[in-house]
Amino acid sequence: MENFLLLIQKPDNVPILAMLFLIPYFMWLAYKQARQTDRIGVPSDAALNDKVYVWPYLCRNEFICAIIVMLVLGVWSIMIDAPLEEPSDPAKTPNPSKAPWYFLALQEMLVYFDPWIAGVVLPGLIIAGLIAIPYIDINPKGKGYYTIKERPFALVVFCFGFIVLWIVLMIVGTFLRGPGWNIFMPWQYWDPHKIVPLTNVNLSYLFGIRDATTANFFGFAVVAGYFALGPIFYFWKYKTSRFLQELGLTRYVIVSFLFLSMVALPIKMVLRLALNIKYVWVSPWFNI
């Protein structure tokens, strides 16, 4: 328990504590407005053509908002001091060594994937995927107002990525990871000598494959088969789905690749936590 109490008192963790309240608040705010639009429809043109002068109306809002934020920041800065630990020492590695709080979701992914995926490929895909969003989301509805009914798929995917895979993993990395990057519940003592049995095996081993070359082909088949789910679904549904026809093959390939890559993370997490799978694909060059 005392380790957890120390953690939540760490000044650098204040932003995460703030997010614990801010995220639910803003989700509630958005949800309320989305429900309102979904029930009574988008406000009519007449109500929206109403224009106001920036000076004084917008400038006044900006000014008041700035004062409130500066007040909060001022109180925060007076009450809580920025941390300063001992002078840096390359010979003294703290256990656990944590990245800054906003990178802890990435560090958390390192548990499940090798560094080249968790630290390079997935962040790259997150950036590329975010930039791609406006070009692959061809749904013209839901522009400029909160709604759930008109774009459920986009909302679910984004909220899953942002809330679960970014915010929740960040919180787990901050508050539940202790020495050896092991999970410690808030009430548990951080035992640096905690023994965690390393019983993880590769997926091919679980299927009884002992030969490295066969295992390599097996892993390749699993991963390739997983990403082939996208095209298979496309050709299966293409004839009957107007949506797929409008989306087109290029956009669809990008959407399905990004989507499957994102879902691969929770899948790997489940495989690791439930079945102790280490790697799905072991090759001479890399492991996935």
Place this chain on the structure above:
Amino acid sequence: MNEERKGLKEKITNSDIWKSIFRHGYEKTGRRYTLQVLQNVWLHLHPPRISRHALNFRFTWCMGGITFLMFLVTAVTGVLLMFYYRPVAEYAFGDVQALEFDIPFGMLLRNMHRWAAHGMVISVMLHMFRVFLTGSYKKPREFNWAVGVILLLITFFLSFTGYLLPWDQLAYWAVTVGTNMARATPVLGHEGPFAPSDITQSNDVRFALLGGTIVGPSTLLRFYILHCVAVPLVASLLMALHFWRVRKDGGISGPL
């Protein structure tokens, strides 16, 4: 008394000096409100008029503006901190200690800089969340969303490079952990897949970032320059582009 004051006020606002600075009058007309925005360099990125729903906090969450405000706070406090800080391994930690214990309001300065930076990371993430939830990235704002994603990255990078500067254990190991990822970059990192055999730990992409094989004095200098000069410059340019595009793409998004 009241009459006198009014007379004085008029005298001042009618003087040549005052009129040379403030071009607009003070009558309560639409023309004056428009001029007030158009003729002010700080306000001219705003259009003279906006739709009423853009004032609504429930709709905008104010997060973009707060992000910009936090950037300004870090810029001002950051310049002040630069007076007291030397990015040299021998001095850096001592300078931060001096800020905390010797320099008047040094601690407050440092706190404001750090918390404003954290605040900026929070507000920029919430800003992106709001823009997504309202579908504001859709045509014609696709490109501005892309600029926003780059700005989000830049915010993280600014915060990350600044994290090293106190040169304490927290800073040192957080940056060590963060930059260790670069080892594993495919092809360009010495531990990454498909790395050619002549890529070693003293010429890979991590070496370029750190200026060494471990986080050391040259890393401190590199991160300092990135943090105080290079990245803020890029961030400012992209912010200008971002705000300009908000305006050119038809102002803040709405259901019309």
